[in-house]
Amino acid sequence: MPILSLQAARDLAEDALVRCGTARAAAASTARALVEAEADGLKGHGLSRLPAYAAQVRSGKVAGAAVPVVTRPRPGLIAVDAAHGFAYPALDAAVAGLAEAARAQGIAAAGIRRSHHCGAAGRPVEALAAEGLVALLFANTPAAMAPWGGSTAVFGTNPIAFACPLPDRPPIVVDLSLSKVARGSVMAARQRGEAIPEGWALDADGRPTTDPAAALKGTMVPLGDAKGTALALMVELLAAGLTGGRFAAEASSFLDAEGEPPGTGQLLIAIDAGAFGPGALERFGALAAAIDAQDGARLPGARRLALRVRAAAEGVDIPDALLSEIRALAAPDGAPREHRL
Amino acid sequence: MPILSLQAARDLAEDALVRCGTARAAAASTARALVEAEADGLKGHGLSRLPAYAAQVRSGKVAGAAVPVVTRPRPGLIAVDAAHGFAYPALDAAVAGLAEAARAQGIAAAGIRRSHHCGAAGRPVEALAAEGLVALLFANTPAAMAPWGGSTAVFGTNPIAFACPLPDRPPIVVDLSLSKVARGSVMAARQRGEAIPEGWALDADGRPTTDPAAALKGTMVPLGDAKGTALALMVELLAAGLTGGRFAAEASSFLDAEGEPPGTGQLLIAIDAGAFGPGALERFGALAAAIDAQDGARLPGARRLALRVRAAAEGVDIPDALLSEIRALAAPDGAPREHRL
Structure with a gap:
């Protein structure tokens, strides 16, 4: 997987958010938060969120100009x-x-x-x-x-x-x-086509289920x-x-x-x-x-801190597909700010 | 079991605490709290605590005169x-x-x-x-x-x-x-001579146990x-x-x-x-x-409120042995304030 320095990841995320219509200050704040979560190993709150965030600014569901x-x-x-x-x-x-x-x-x-x-x-x-x-x-x-x-x-x-x-x-x-477990774990099981353990979720009728699709239509335990x-x-x-x-x-x-x-x-x-x-x-x-x-x-948090130290020194791994998607958002004209990466 | 009105239970508890060396105002506050818990069906925080409270005032572990x-x-x-x-x-x-x-x-x-x-x-x-x-x-x-x-x-x-x-x-x-469960539930199982379900407690070495005595020497889950x-x-x-x-x-x-x-x-x-x-x-x-x-x-609390309404109308049931113990504390000379009961 490609590795980005934290500064490069922040710049890229900020550019992507600005290009989608987010005010510069809000984009900088949001990019900083996503990259800090990424560095702490909290990938569910990290750069994986960026494409959905950008789409929400474009649709107006998030007010890009809000202060x-x-x-x-x-x-x-x-x-x-x-x-x-x-x-x-x-x-x-x-x-x-x-x-x-x-x-x-x-x-x-x-x-x-x-x-x-x-x-x-x-x-x-x-x-x-x-x-x-x-x-x-x-x-x-x-x-x-x-x-x-x-x-x-x-x-x-x-x-x-x-x-x-x-x-x-x-x-x-x-x-x-x-x-009991994060909803993201159920989404990940559905993507992998796997069953979830009993005790994680209930279906729409309130019955225990091991089917992640039924769980996502139901409720978390x-x-x-x-x-x-x-x-x-x-x-x-x-x-x-x-x-x-x-x-x-x-x-x-x-x-x-x-x-x-x-x-x-x-x-x-x-x-x-x-x-x-x-x-x-x-x-x-x-x-x-x-x-x-x-x-x-x-x-609590000991693992997170160890990952943070490593990310500061070595940068963060971003999956190819996600990085390509964010780069396309940041530079739709095909002219990415390579000097920053 | 004998039934006491809430007022009678408060007076009795207050007298017991005062006779053991608690200042009147502190005894009144404590008696009110214990009887309110009792009325709400929270017996683990109710009058069952009174004998131990009284003993702690007598030993000086609780400062009866504290303000x-x-x-x-x-x-x-x-x-x-x-x-x-x-x-x-x-x-x-x-x-x-x-x-x-x-x-x-x-x-x-x-x-x-x-x-x-x-x-x-x-x-x-x-x-x-x-x-x-x-x-x-x-x-x-x-x-x-x-x-x-x-x-x-x-x-x-x-x-x-x-x-x-x-x-x-x-x-x-x-x-x-x-x-996961109240420690009082483990104490009650020990008194009844019963095993506790797995998952409630660990022994002193941190291993799961179903023995309530081992659990009380260990830790709660x-x-x-x-x-x-x-x-x-x-x-x-x-x-x-x-x-x-x-x-x-x-x-x-x-x-x-x-x-x-x-x-x-x-x-x-x-x-x-x-x-x-x-x-x-x-x-x-x-x-x-x-x-x-x-x-x-x-x-949350719906059951507690229903019990409170009933206790206000009908009073609270106190086990014979506990009531005798509290009465003896309240009137060690054998002259209880019967007009209050």
């Missing part, structure tokens, strides 16, 4: 209207506002509405942890899970992310979706069964109900260019790590060290 | 030192402070340190939802779960609770611990496997690391009168439901109605 509008309804709150553009510029604005507000107030929240796919949910919270804040993110996504006992999807797979600074090492980052759907309900209410985002069942797909904008929501909460008194950072570090010291145990 | 100390380190933060008393007076103080702070700031958090068993985790968030706030609670508990891949417990079963107001009906309340331990780590960092509470591995048992005070922590976060704009309450209600309308589906 996030930030207001401050209360001292501890930041409201961000993503204006049906990509989520990343809105998330960047939320992170910048929260860093200042959380230090002053002790705690602050940012609610993002009229948003889109938030990508790797650990990114914005990791950025807040780099500012000395403990951070949470709740995001809703198009409908994929039914309430416990029901068969109609009213929740997305609804990620929760959390980050916490540590002394002298990168932050702890927790990033998980509330389905939550992690931890009833407890997982309770958490998905919590995320739906926080990320969409509270912020003014659209609920999962009202949101169009992040994956195709059809229909209205998804209009989903995200809620970020940031707390100053030192706000309840000194020594918190050292205590976070002590717990991390106690986990690292156990045979076989590791902190 | 929570509340400070306001930042506009959005309330710090509560539970002073090694019961958690309930500290939780009451946190709820009262948050209701005012969250309305003014949009969002506020209360961190409780030097605390104890928080009881039914849904109670304080439900109280905040009754004030028009969306609320979260994270609590750590004595060590019961290992990090993923490890075998030594460094996390408690660490409950997460969430509540959200609804128009014209009681709030949605989510209350779940992060172990988290809900959703690796994702559950990631959430338990998040709760440990928020509830104890941030607030100044003791980590799970440093905390003594909530169940016996031996050793130092547990000193665990709780973090509550409250957000004004209307803070990001009007209509949130109606949207919460619309999602709840969409779930209720599905065959077989129900909102």
